[in-house]
Amino acid sequence: MPSTPVALVTGASRGIGRRTALALAGAGYDVAFTARTVEEGDGRIPARQEGDAIAVPGSLSTTRAEIEALGGRALPVRMDLLDLASVRSAADTVHREWGRIDLLVNNAVAHIAGNHARFLDLDPEVAARTITGNYLHQIALLQAVIPRMLEQGGGTIVNLCSGSATTDPPAPPGEGGWGVAYSASKAAFGRLAGAVNAEYLSKGIRAFNLDPGFVITEAGAARGGTATIAGKGFDPTPEEAPAAAIVWLASSPGAGALLGKVIWTPKLVREQGLL
DSSP: OOSSOEEEESSOSSHHHHHHHHHHHHTTOEEEEEESOOSTTOOEEOOSSSSOOEEOOOOHHHHHHHHHHTTOOEEEEEOOTTOHHHHHHHHHHHHHHHSOOSEEEEOOOOOOTTTTOOGGGOOHHHHHHHHIIIIIHHHHHHHHHHHHHHHHTOEEEEEEOOGGGTSOOSSOBTTTBOOHHHHHHHHHHTTHHHHHHHHHGGGTEEEEEEEOOBOOOHHHHHHOOHHHHHTTTOOBOOTHHHHHHHHHHHHOGGGGGGTTSEEEHHHHHHHHTOO
16 A cells, blocks of 8 residues: 555535545545536536525635645546546546545535425436436446455445435425435435445455534535524534544544444544544
8 A cells, every 4th residue: 555545535625525635635645536616616506496506615626725735635536426427537537647546435416406396396307317416326436446446455435325314304395304306315325335345345345324414514505494404403513523534434443343334423523532
């Protein structure tokens, strides 16, 4: 293994992904990272329901500058989870430029208008596209990374799962709940870590499911509705918490005891004193 390990973090222009990229750089990783937005000011996400796209901060260029300001090596890679060619190309780019991936953090989600629609308003095509981005193309990324991890003797994968996959919404979408298109896609995504461990744990690859908790990211705040969810009893978790948890999972000898479980970030951070 080289003296400096390599991490690939998806969806790192803002939110949990950006915090994770910075935390890994601070922990001594060379950090490759993906996002759709290349330059600051160009970021747009769809509204939770119908409406114009919403401007959001963050970009590959900004995250790169922040990593380099910490003294780290940064490799920005444009990737769109709804574009299969770009997903496969992202992994190829990191291997071509840096030769390996020791840690893969699957944080990115597909931003699709209407995937939090109420049940009778949900367009099945929207549900299909959400499954494609949040599940099927995540498989493709893992299929591009795992063979190289096997060649290098192992690696770690952290999948950012969601409580919405296992918890019934406490209210309809827009009133403190969430849409079934999104939660179903994350439920499918939540099965990938276990499948990877079943086949490759004995060959040195570990895959964790990390539930970040209720994190109010820039995208979530811009769309609105987070205050209503918080009002249903979901306590917000700071963005720094899942980032700290990921660094711990990648480096701690005790992390293996959490394989096969959905790791609740607030509990792990509290027990390990990570913040």
